Amino acid sequence: MMRRKQFIQQITVANIAKKVKSLESGEGGFTIIESLVAVMIVAILMAAIAPALVLSFGTRVQARRVELASQSARAYIDGIKAGSINVPNQVVLLNEVNSTNKTFNSQRGTFSGVAAPSSTLPTCSSPTNGYCQNGSAPTTTTTSLYCVDRDGGGCTSTSSRDFVIQAFRSTKATTLSTANDDATKGYLLGVRVYRADAFNGSGSLKTMKANNSKARTFTAGLGDRFTPLIEIVTEVASQQTKFDDYCARFGGCQ
Numbered sequence: 001m002m003r004r005k006q007f008i009q010q011i012t013v014a015n016i017a018k019k020v021k022s023l024e025s026g027e028g029g030f031t032i033i034e035s036l037v038a039v040m041i042v043a044i045l046m047a048a049i050a051p052a053l054v055l056s057f058g059t060r061v062q063a064r065r066v067e068l069a070s071q072s073a074r075a076y077i078d079g080i081k082a083g084s085i086n087v088p089n090q091v092v093l094l095n096e097v098n099s100t101n102k103t104f105n106s107q108r109g110t111f112s113g114v115a116a117p118s119s120t121l122p123t124c125s126s127p128t129n130g131y132c133q134n135g136s137a138p139t140t141t142t143t144s145l146y147c148v149d150r151d152g153g154g155c156t157s158t159s160s161r162d163f164v165i166q167a168f169r170s171t172k173a174t175t176l177s178t179a180n181d182d183a184t185k186g187y188l189l190g191v192r193v194y195r196a197d198a199f200n201g202s203g204s205l206k207t208m209k210a211n212n213s214k215a216r217t218f219t220a221g222l223g224d225r226f227t228p229l230i231e232i233v234t235e236v237a238s239q240q241t242k243f244d245d246y247c248a249r250f251g252g253c254q
Contacts, residue, residue, distance in 0.1 A: 062223045069193040069229035072148045072163050076191060080167075081236055087183045088144030088167035089135035090114075094188070095172065111188055112233060116207050117143040117166050119226075121199030124164070125154035132164065144168060148193075155196045162196035163229075169236070185245040186237040192228040207231070 079085035092114055094107045124132035127147040132155060135142035147155040148163035155162040170188035198205055206224070208231040223229075 065195070065223070066229050068150075069163055073165065073191050073193050073230055073232050076146060076148075076165055076167070077189065077232070077234060077236075080189060081238075083238070085146070086129050086131070086134065088146075088169055088189075089138050090142060090144040090166075090168040091138045091140060091171040092168055092190075093140070093172075094170045097172075108188075108233070111170060111190060112231075113207070114168050114190060116192075116205035116228075117145060117164075117194075117199075119199055119201050119203060119205050121145075121155065121157045121164065121196065124149075124156065124196075127154060138171065157197055157200040159196045164194050164196050164199060166190075166192040166194065166228075184238050184240040186235065186241040189234050189236045191230075191232045191234075193230050194228050195225050198225045 076085065080087060092111050094111060096105055096107050097103070098105065122133040122145065124145075124147045127149075128134070130146050131144065132147050133143060133145045135144070144167045146165040146167055148165060149155055150161045150163065151159055155164055168190045169183075192207070194205060203226050206227045208228060
């Protein structure tokens with residue numbers, strides 16, 4: 001009788017062990033399926049949010065680039081005002097004062113509408129006084145381009161870090177030979193900051209104001225590299241500039 005009971009107990013224990021193994025095997029298969037489903041869900045979510053992450057990263061990079069371009073433009077303007085940087089020789093003729101009745105007719109739209117520079121970058125590996133290109137005398141045909149070398153070796157059309165500044169100033173002179181007088185009497189200074197790699201000849205450079213429409217700097221996250229990162233127009237006066245000089249540009253002071 002004891003042997004019979006022991007035999008039954010052994011059979012029962014063996015059956016229980018088989019059932020446990022069967023359950024463990026079933027649970028293992030179910031875990032693998034769950035893992036595959038989780039991986040698929042993560043992959044789908046990553047594919048959905050990846051474009052947003054790329055756009056966000058690109059926008060941050062462009063915002064930082066615009067910030068650095070703004071600092072470069074301000075440093076250039078400060079250098080012009082302090083006399084440590086030569087004035088740009090690209091000039092724009094502005095006759096804003098009627099010589100008969102001394103009334104003021106703004107031509108600031110003409111000034112801000114100055115054409116963008118050529119898409120071919122002049123030699124900037126060893127710029128003269130910082131300028132890649134600047135006429136030896138006031139001119140309306142030669143563009144004044146200033147190099148902001150941020151990675152060493154001058155500005156190159158393959159660099160995404162270097163900046164090239166297009167600078168131009170106003171003049172009231174009827175002849176270009178007397179346009180240098182405006183450098184001491186005060187003038188409008190226009191500054192556009194472009195990425196150096198925009199001058200690779202593969203596209204035409206643009207301005208902020210083209211056909212009376214504003215170009216978008218932040219297009220497609222990283223921006224349109226042919227559009228200036230920033231454009232500034234400011235008044236410049238030297239130590240020789242008199243109050244009467246300023247008044248004369250606006251039709252006189254009463």
